Amino acid sequence: MEQGFKSTLLKPVFFPSVLILGLLVLYAISMPTHAGELFSATKEFIAQKFGWFYMLSVGIFTLFIIFLAVSPYGRFKLGPDQSKPAYSYLSWFAMLFSAGMGIGLMFWSVAEPLMHYTSPPVGEGSTVEAAREAMRITFFHWGLHAWSIYAVVGLVLAYFSFRHGLPLSIRSALYPLIGERIYGGIGHSVDTIAVLGTILGVATSLGFGVLQINSGLNYLFDVPVGITTQVILIALITSIATVSVVLGLDGGIKRLSELNLYLAGLLLLFVLLAGPTFFLLSALVQNVGAYLSGVVFMTFNQYVYDSTPWLGWWTLFYWAWWIAWAPFVGMFIARVSRGRTIREFIAGVLFVPVGFTFVWMTIFGNSALDVIMNKGGDALSSAVSSDVSTALFQFLEHFPFSGITSILAVLLVITFFVTSSDSGSLVVDTITSGGKENNPVWQRIFWALLEGVVAAALLIAGGLGALQSASIVIALPFAFIMLIACWGLFRALYLEGIRYESLQHHMNAGRHGKISGTWQSRLGRLIVFSAVPETKRFIQEDVVKAMHAVKEELEKFQWHVDVSYDPKGVALLRVEHSGDFDFSYEVRLKSQDTPTYAFPESVNPLKEQKKYARAEVYLQDGNKAYDIYGYDEDVIATDIIDQFEKHRHFLHNTSSLNPAIPIE
Numbered sequence: 001m002e003q004g005f006k007s008t009l010l011k012p013v014f015f016p017s018v019l020i021l022g023l024l025v026l027y028a029i030s031m032p033t034h035a036g037e038l039f040s041a042t043k044e045f046i047a048q049k050f051g052w053f054y055m056l057s058v059g060i061f062t063l064f065i066i067f068l069a070v071s072p073y074g075r076f077k078l079g080p081d082q083s084k085p086a087y088s089y090l091s092w093f094a095m096l097f098s099a100g101m102g103i104g105l106m107f108w109s110v111a112e113p114l115m116h117y118t119s120p121p122v123g124e125g126s127t128v129e130a131a132r133e134a135m136r137i138t139f140f141h142w143g144l145h146a147w148s149i150y151a152v153v154g155l156v157l158a159y160f161s162f163r164h165g166l167p168l169s170i171r172s173a174l175y176p177l178i179g180e181r182i183y184g185g186i187g188h189s190v191d192t193i194a195v196l197g198t199i200l201g202v203a204t205s206l207g208f209g210v211l212q213i214n215s216g217l218n219y220l221f222d223v224p225v226g227i228t229t230q231v232i233l234i235a236l237i238t239s240i241a242t243v244s245v246v247l248g249l250d251g252g253i254k255r256l257s258e259l260n261l262y263l264a265g266l267l268l269l270f271v272l273l274a275g276p277t278f279f280l281l282s283a284l285v286q287n288v289g290a291y292l293s294g295v296v297f298m299t300f301n302q303y304v305y306d307s308t309p310w311l312g313w314w315t316l317f318y319w320a321w322w323i324a325w326a327p328f329v330g331m332f333i334a335r336v337s338r339g340r341t342i343r344e345f346i347a348g349v350l351f352v353p354v355g356f357t358f359v360w361m362t363i364f365g366n367s368a369l370d371v372i373m374n375k376g377g378d379a380l381s382s383a384v385s386s387d388v389s390t391a392l393f394q395f396l397e398h399f400p401f402s403g404i405t406s407i408l409a410v411l412l413v414i415t416f417f418v419t420s421s422d423s424g425s426l427v428v429d430t431i432t433s434g435g436k437e438n439n440p441v442w443q444r445i446f447w448a449l450l451e452g453v454v455a456a457a458l459l460i461a462g463g464l465g466a467l468q469s470a471s472i473v474i475a476l477p478f479a480f481i482m483l484i485a486c487w488g489l490f491r492a493l494y495l496e497g498i499r500y501e502s503l504q505h506h507m508n509a510g511r512h513g514k515i516s517g518t519w520q521s522r523l524g525r526l527i528v529f530s531a532v533p534e535t536k537r538f539i540q541e542d543v544v545k546a547m548h549a550v551k552e553e554l555e556k557f558q559w560h561v562d563v564s565y566d567p568k569g570v571a572l573l574r575v576e577h578s579g580d581f582d583f584s585y586e587v588r589l590k591s592q593d594t595p596t597y598a599f600p601e602s603v604n605p606l607k608e609q610k611k612y613a614r615a616e617v618y619l620q621d622g623n624k625a626y627d628i629y630g631y632d633e634d635v636i637a638t639d640i641i642d643q644f645e646k647h648r649h650f651l652h653n654t655s656s657l658n659p660a661i662p663i664e
Helices: 011-030 032-070 089-108 111-118 128-142 144-163 170-183 185-221 227-274 277-300 315-335 342-374 378-386 388-396 402-431 441-503 519-527 532-555 633-653
Strands: 561-566 570-575 583-593 611-619 622-627
Touching: 011 032, 011 185, 011 441, 032 144, 032 277, 032 315, 032 342, 032 441, 089 111, 089 128, 089 185, 089 227, 089 315, 089 342, 089 388, 089 402, 111 128, 111 342, 111 378, 111 388, 128 144, 128 277, 128 315, 128 342, 144 170, 144 315, 144 342, 144 441, 170 185, 170 441, 185 227, 185 315, 185 388, 185 402, 185 441, 227 277, 227 342, 227 402, 227 441, 277 342, 315 402, 315 441, 342 378, 342 388, 378 388, 388 402, 402 441, 441 633, 532 561, 532 570, 532 583, 532 611, 532 633, 583 633, 611 633
Parallel strands: none
Antiparallel strands: 561 570, 570 583, 583 611, 611 622
């Protein structure tokens, strides 16, 4: 690249992705009829031949992620042990929810229950039993399975990137299985598929969003409904998304996501209070019970004895849609989840959004069913059947202040549209840059614009049918990748579990070795808070000296040992184990304010705080949270050997596994 036009692009991923998407756009625009027919035929073929694979895969993802949540592996952090989350619970939930399925909830919350009510997969429509089944199916499509797909990808990426230092990219999930080959052709291919899935998945949602915005503007201001209007809307809203993506994660996406959450909560509360409130609360309890009682059967139900195309149009489309979105949403929630434990991550990503989704679907879906079943609102059912995108606005006509709530709904769809687009742009930019996060602005702008172009092209080629077909097609290869990633993650966590147990093995007396000197000197170390220069000198002289003593002893047995010191106050001893995990023992200077209990009040009546420093020990998995300042050389050397012994015990337990997982 020329000077002034910097780039962090990973060319083997960027150029194939752009080429394939470019050819797809040209084909869809130049031959829209033929493209629509081809997309539809491909979707039908995959639904007929591979529907079982989609259903089985999603079932495996759900069981796997729930297993991790309740297993001992849930205690491990997505990052070093001492890392802390960068975002509050509110900001974290708002961002993952807005990116996850905000547009979809706006589009389908009224339409889907009504469509299942009038045309159920089996049995007679427009009955009480059809209403029960409609809500159970809707919960199934938007419940644990959808968010389990996101959680699998997000957890894999966060764990390998933040815990093991691999690139924040889909290829990293394969490291336990193929090692360094992730940086070659296999890794490039996996990331390219992830880029295509992300772009097409986001384009599908943007297509839904723009159809609904067009319908809302037609309802409010008589704006004509058609491809031309929709393409113009895509261009306008993509421009807004481009501004947001330039502002970045904290400046744009975080604030918009929080705005989404507040607006969605406002609309939800209005419908709950203006509608049949107590009926909706009762329906929520019953819907959850019906979902839980039938979730296992629905997970594996193929309708093989019913001979209906319903599965391909509904469940398979949803599973493919979520899988196509998984690289995008998974990587995005990984980026904002550093520092959380695996159990906390799964609880946040799986159960909190699902709970909100169930409330949302009940309030909108059951309110719509109530309008039709008890208030003579047959026109609402007819309107949904003729144009799905008008469902929400036709529904709001049955409530007070419909004009105001419709404007709020349009605004909400637009903000969801924007957050989906700019989040997708950030993710694709990261993938095509080999996992780098701080990339030139022009790259993010490029992907934001390309997402809009792809969405417009697919709408031209065949509207919703083309969008649905594109998602189902690209999800097929990525489902295979996700299954492999699950195995890789389990293997890595199994090894980490062994390491954790090994580090608890042979705990030495006094925990960190016997401290030399009298009890008076020990008391002095306990109550004296050493100044930063003193601790730095201790690390540079005493700790490094002890490390060199251990190094000299190990080198007598032909071990390759490195000892280094960073002027910032970091001493490191590393023992190489060819073909296995290296051992590292690091002592870092950690400066902080003295606590209020540091001195008697008579000595420090104003409780003034000064800086002091600790010499803290770090191993491969992060800070061990103990301070060795003031230890004699022999005690430090003994502590190094204690930790080395635990490391050797870990290697013994994993010797038959021949792992290929980095630990730094």
